[in-house]
Amino acid sequence: MRLRRPGLPAEGRSLVAQHLAHWPLLDEDEQQRLLQITDELLSRKRWEAARGFALDDTVRVVIAAQAALLVLGLSTDHYRLVSGIVVHPSTLQTSGVRAGPSPGTVTADRMSVLGLAQDGRGPVVVAWDQALAGAHRTEPGHNVVLHEFAHKLDMLDGAIDGTPLLPRDMRAEWITVCTDVYDDLVSGRPRPPMRWYGATNPGEFFAVATEVFFEQPRELAALEPELYGVLTRFYRQDPAAREP
Ligand SMILES: [Zn+2]
The missing domain is CATH 3.40.390.10 (Collagenase (Catalytic Domain))
Incomplete structure (x- = not known):
């Protein structure tokens, strides 16, 4: 038996309406579809808080709704390489060995990141403060959730x-x-x-x-x-x- 993780909470629709600046731009069908995809992402993906942080419904719903917007014309199947979503409270410092700037290289430098999309079936990692700012469209042209989930779409054919x-x-x-x-x-x-x-x-x-x-x-x-x-x-x- 597989436990179903909680999907869209009762106040999910109002959370999306409150935080997702795109929401009023969508027609009724698109809004329904966005909520349905949000529900699927909440119930099918593993949601984790980084140490020292706790996930509440607002955090999960606001991030999932932005990821849902990206695939509104596609499907959640396009996220089959997203094993889970790890949320940090704010911009994170990484120091682990990871892929370097050019293919085939690795780097262990410390760097600040707003988010990252791990290779293969790894999770998407995002900073909550950045994700919330993106939902509200506070900085034109910037959205960390769309950015990191786009990397996951790019990986589907095996290469970024x-x-x-x-x-x-x-x-x-x-x-x-x-x-x-x-x-x-x-x-x-x-x-x-x-x-x-x-x-x-x-x-x-x-x-x-x-x-x-x-x-x-x-x-x-x-x-x-x-x-x-x-x-x-x-x-x-x-x-x-x-x-x-
Ligand atoms: Zn990137």
Whole structure:
């Protein structure tokens, strides 16, 4: 027998409405679907607090609802590599050995991180203060939950390379469009609203592009229509059309 973990709590809907700035932009069907995916993530994934922190319904629901927004046009099956979610109270310091900045390297430097997505079937780790700020859209274009869960989507094909699992007929266009913007960023040519952090490597490019797609969709659609277009087709969502 497998114990079912608690899903969406009774006050789940009002917690989402209170904290998720995207909520009033969604139509009724999308809101229902968001709550359903949130419930699945709460009941099917392992939720853990880092030492010295405790998870309450607000923490779990606000993080799960943002992860649900990302796959609103896809399915929770896209999160099959997410074994669990580990929540720290605030920005965390890491010092363990981990993958380095270039493929095949490792580093043990201390660094501050807002969140991270562990390889393979590892968990997503996020800082609660950052996740809450992201839910309320306090810093334009930034959302740590969307960023880390986007890395998990990227990993589905076995490599964090900025190319998630795509329909075969989309792959060539995706690579052409993303490489054009990425190469400019790498050579120091600004491509707003993309942030420079997207030039770190193709994996970070996809994660940052995802944040911008959901959080500054009108700017992205206006300034980078081709990038906006491939992201719309992949995520099966049109966030710019939802914005007031
Ligand atoms: Zn990242």
